[in-house]
Amino acid sequence: MTKAPLLSVTDLRVALQTARGVVEAVRGLSFTLDKGETLGIVGESGCGKSLTALALMGLLPDGAMASGEVLYDGHNLLTLNEQRLCGLRGNRLAMIFQEPMTSLNPLHCIGDQIAEPLQQHLKLSRRRARDRAVDLLDRVGIPNPRQRLDAYPHQMSGGQRQRAMIAMALACDPDILIADEPTTALDVTIQGQILDLIRRLVDDSGMGLVLISHDLGVIAETVDRVLVMYAGRAVEAGPVREVFARLAHPYARGLFSAMPRIAPGQPHPRTPLPTIAGIVPDLHDLPAACAFAERCNLAEPRCRAEFPPAVSIGPAHRAECWRTDQTLGARASP
Amino acid sequence: MSEPSSFWPRARRHRSFVVGATLTAFVVGMALLSVIWTPYAPTAINIRRRMAMPSADHWLGTDSFGRDVLSLILAGAQNSLMVGVLAVGFGIVLGSTLGLLAAARRGWIEELVMRFADFTFAFPAILSAIMLAAIFGPSTMNSVVAIAIFNIPVFARVVRGSANAIWARDYILAARSAGKGSTRITIEHVLPNILAVIVVQGTIQFALAILAEAALSYLGLGTQPPTPSWGRMLNEAQAMVFRAPFLAVFPGCAIAIAVLGLNLLGDGLRDLTDPRLSRQR
Numbered sequence: 001m002t003k004a005p006l007l008s009v010t011d012l013r014v015a016l017q018t019a020r021g022v023v024e025a026v027r028g029l030s031f032t033l034d035k036g037e038t039l040g041i042v043g044e045s046g047c048g049k050s051l052t053a054l055a056l057m058g059l060l061p062d063g064a065m066a067s068g069e070v071l072y073d074g075h076n077l078l079t080l081n082e083q084r085l086c087g088l089r090g091n092r093l094a095m096i097f098q099e100p101m102t103s104l105n106p107l108h109c110i111g112d113q114i115a116e117p118l119q120q121h122l123k124l125s126r127r128r129a130r131d132r133a134v135d136l137l138d139r140v141g142i143p144n145p146r147q148r149l150d151a152y153p154h155q156m157s158g159g160q161r162q163r164a165m166i167a168m169a170l171a172c173d174p175d176i177l178i179a180d181e182p183t184t185a186l187d188v189t190i191q192g193q194i195l196d197l198i199r200r201l202v203d204d205s206g207m208g209l210v211l212i213s214h215d216l217g218v219i220a221e222t223v224d225r226v227l228v229m230y231a232g233r234a235v236e237a238g239p240v241r242e243v244f245a246r247l248a249h250p251y252a253r254g255l256f257s258a259m260p261r262i263a264p265g266q267p268h269p270r271t272p273l274p275t276i277a278g279i280v281p282d283l284h285d286l287p288a289a290c291a292f293a294e295r296c297n298l299a300e301p302r303c304r305a306e307f308p309p310a311v312s313i314g315p316a317h318r319a320e321c322w323r324t325d326q327t328l329g330a331r332a333s334p
Numbered sequence: 335m336s337e338p339s340s341f342w343p344r345a346r347r348h349r350s351f352v353v354g355a356t357l358t359a360f361v362v363g364m365a366l367l368s369v370i371w372t373p374y375a376p377t378a379i380n381i382r383r384r385m386a387m388p389s390a391d392h393w394l395g396t397d398s399f400g401r402d403v404l405s406l407i408l409a410g411a412q413n414s415l416m417v418g419v420l421a422v423g424f425g426i427v428l429g430s431t432l433g434l435l436a437a438a439r440r441g442w443i444e445e446l447v448m449r450f451a452d453f454t455f456a457f458p459a460i461l462s463a464i465m466l467a468a469i470f471g472p473s474t475m476n477s478v479v480a481i482a483i484f485n486i487p488v489f490a491r492v493v494r495g496s497a498n499a500i501w502a503r504d505y506i507l508a509a510r511s512a513g514k515g516s517t518r519i520t521i522e523h524v525l526p527n528i529l530a531v532i533v534v535q536g537t538i539q540f541a542l543a544i545l546a547e548a549a550l551s552y553l554g555l556g557t558q559p560p561t562p563s564w565g566r567m568l569n570e571a572q573a574m575v576f577r578a579p580f581l582a583v584f585p586g587c588a589i590a591i592a593v594l595g596l597n598l599l600g601d602g603l604r605d606l607t608d609p610r611l612s613r614q615r
Contacts, residue, residue: 059511082515090511091513103507103508105523107526117512
């Protein structure tokens with residue numbers, strides 16, 4: 001008998017109300033997350049990554065509707081009332097955002113912003129919450145944490161602010177941390193430090209991590225399992241090494257080859273960077289079959305006629321594609 | 335948001351802020367002074383010295399009942415400021431609450447609040463005030479109520495608009511992801527960030543309230559005799575504007591100084607609290 005996973009998402013759908021009617025931005029996403037496990041969600045802009053994260057937190061914008069099931073601790077988060085959700089957010093479920101420059105309130109010092117969730121969820125006194133905030137700032141690697149408690153966001157650098165955001169998210173020792181592009185707004189050296197920090201904190205605390213990124217490098221370094229999203233569906237999912245080694249879905253393959261490679265000591269390649277032809281399909285007008293078919297160089301008539309099956313590539317590794325025989329036959333390009 | 339540390343140095347160089355603040359301080363000073371001292375009792379009648387020209391005894395002359403005009407103007411400042419503070423305070427508290435509620439709850443509550451605002455704006459303010467005075471009788475308090483009612487939708491709209499903009503900020507999403515409810519977010523994050531907007535609008539509404547009070551008193555619907563009021567002084571001066579024009583000039587100047595001062599102060603505050611403008615300096 002297997003233990004129930006920490007988080008179990010089944011057939012998650014997010015519908016958006018737009019001027020041109022209702023569109024589905026997330027179309028039947030399913031995954032599970034165990035304690036201490038790290039899951040990456042990768043895909044280009046507009047594929048539904050961020051909406052998935054917001055749906056998990058119950059923070060979808062006005063006009064967006066989630067359906068399906070997000071099971072956490074025996075409750076479906078999608079049907080939980082707002083009051084219960086407020087009790088979970090920041091407490092059991094925490095989130096860090098893309099923009100550290102704008103995700104902190106400019107009017108409050110960071111000590112108060114970190115102490116807030118402790119006072120609210122754990123009912124600590126202001127004094128004890130501030131002591132905990134010092135520990136947290138120390139844990140996320142901010143020097144002189146006691147002095148920095150009274151700093152305002154504008155007095156800190158981007159990397160420091162992101163560390164403060166992480167401290168806020170970790171304040172109540174959450175079970176699940178959702179990180180939506182946590183390093184996109186930071187420069188590369190800081191990016192590495194922040195990812196190391198997240199990775200270390202996840203290892204220490206045993207929480208589950210959902211890391212959302214468009215950066216394959218970030219995903220490869222940080223997570224155990226990956227979902228490759230395209231037009232609201234997970235077109236390929238599996239252990240990160242397997243997925244990157246085999247790239248069973250043509251979209252995953254395209255993403256991978258569109259990544260610039262610079263090797264030290266080697267001359268800069270004179271060939272243009274490969275791109276995926278075409279544009280992301282209009283969600284108002286999605287093909288009934290494979291959403292990637294129009295941009296796929298392996299597409300055949302069947303791809304435009306029938307929805308592709310989930311093909312099992314290996315243990316816990318599957319891809320939604322008719323042409324996996326082709327992609328797997330020809331070995332993944334280096 | 336401007337930081338508190340950089341506010342005063344910039345404010346001192348801002349011309350309309352300095353002029354506005356000085357004029358406003360002058361009017362407030364008159365009102366405060368009148369509480370403890372006026373040259374004569376403002377309501378003391380002296381028939382033998384009716385309509386005296388300005389002189390060493392009566393700096394601004396006397397009116398048709400021989401009352402000292404300077405004393406009346408000083409005491410009238412009290413009345414104008416009281417009406418302004420009460421009417422605008424009432425408008426700020428109720429209007430901001432409605433505006434914040436609309437922004438926090440959205441949906442039908444927002445619709446309801448905004449349609450109420452439209453409804454109130456559809457009535458000409460002065461006509462409605464006349465209606466209120468006709469129903470409840472003319473008095474200072476009724477003019478406060480009438481002016482306050484027209485301040486509520488002004489603040490409701492301004493606050494809702496600014497609050498909606500704040501609700502769209504990333505740090506609100508971050509606060510929500512930390513498990514804060516909408517009431518808490520409104521008090522901790524939204525209100526402090528729109529305080530400047532409320533203060534600026536409040537200053538401008540204050541000027542309008544003083545003007546409205548003067549207008550109502552001029553029409554005989556506001557402050558009743560013998561309480562000194564700038565608007566009523568204008569009304570009384572009207573009958574003999576050719577014999578004693580200064581009787582109309584002085585209360586007129588008082589109203590103009592108060593309204594101009596508050597408007598300049600409001601403009602100055604708006605410039606100084608607008609982060610886009612402050613960065614250019």
